[in-house]
Amino acid sequence: MPVYEPLIDPGKLNTAGGTVLPRQFLLRNVVSGDSFLNLYIFGIEPEKEFGVSVFSVGRGRFLRSDDGAVAVLDRQSAQALGVDLGGTFPVRKADGQDLRLTVIGILDRLELRDPLPRTIDAPALKPDSSYVSSGVFITLRTSEEIFGRSTLTDALVIARAPKDVPSVVDSLREAFRLEPGVFITEHYGQFRRKVQVQDFAQTLALFTTIAAATAALAGSFAANLMHDVYADRRRQYATLLALGFSPMQTTIVGIPVGIAAAGVGTLIGALIAAFCTPAHFAMPSLMADLGTIEPRFSPLIAAVITGMALLAVALGGAPTALRLHRRSVAGELSQEGQ
DSSP states (O other): OOOOOOOBOHHHHHTTOSEEEEEEEEEEEEEETTEEEEEEEEEEOHHHHHTTSEEEEEEEOOOOTTOOSEEEEEHHHHHHHTOOTTOEEEEEOTTSOEEEEEEEEEEEEEEOSSOOBOOSOOOOSSTTOSBOOOOEEEEHHHHHHHHTSOOBSEEEEEOSSGGGHHHHHHHHHHHTTTOTTOOOOSOHHHHIIIIISHHHHHHHHHHHHHHHHHHHHHHHHHHHHHHHHHHHTHHHHHHHHHTTOOHHHHHTTTHHHHHHHHHHHHHHHHHHHHHHSOSOEEOOGGGGGGOEEOOOOOHHHHHHHHHHHHHHHHHHHHHHHHHHHHSOHHHHHHHHHO
């Protein structure tokens, strides 16, 4: 049976800088009825882990930092163990004694940030995946009691800003250069290539092109709308010009129509996006290794959408204003008389 040994000293991690999410991953045989069941057990700090991973609690509640010998597990593991809310199951500790964990929550779905590779047959929410997609979650304090030590099996270190990542990586390599059992995963080079160089630039250029095409299409709709307003009311506009109104004062009659149309379209699009957008979705193929993203609507996004709508109205109204400015009043009235 492969066993994950806790070898990482938390003190060395804290000297590297950034936010540290300590973890202890266990692999244990658990007695289930008259047989044994392999289980992945995760010792975590609940509040910190909730900030980077996704846990959908179907029944009960999630862990709190002050919890003792309690556990939260997914429905597949609960079914395999034959336990439900309030039930208990034993886990063997390092001293050879059993610790009974009480189930306080059942997960419908979980997405663990940077999950470990799947090495043995165990309950899984995604049976065909190559990584662990299911397991039992306990507090780090409880996992330390099971392990009998405070060192970690792995940890997630989050830099304060992208510019701090190189120094954090160098500090980690320096801190653990003499530890033969500890390996700093070589993801930073890949991250830098994808986010800071060509792949991210290409993806951003793609979305910029789509946004520009959308704005141009919206502008063309606004232009057609304003042209129709002009064509239907050209005698009225010509009369206003003859009475001394400027082209700007004349076109101001149709501008509210364009703004109203753009505002209604923006509102409908925002409502559809808010109600139909999934909570998480995978990144494009160029950045798939960076995991999933969570779409969010912020005041900045609302301001950009509103600005694009107003710009479309301005672009749409420009041909009408130019036509009124260049068109002679007599020609307009004579054309209407013909």
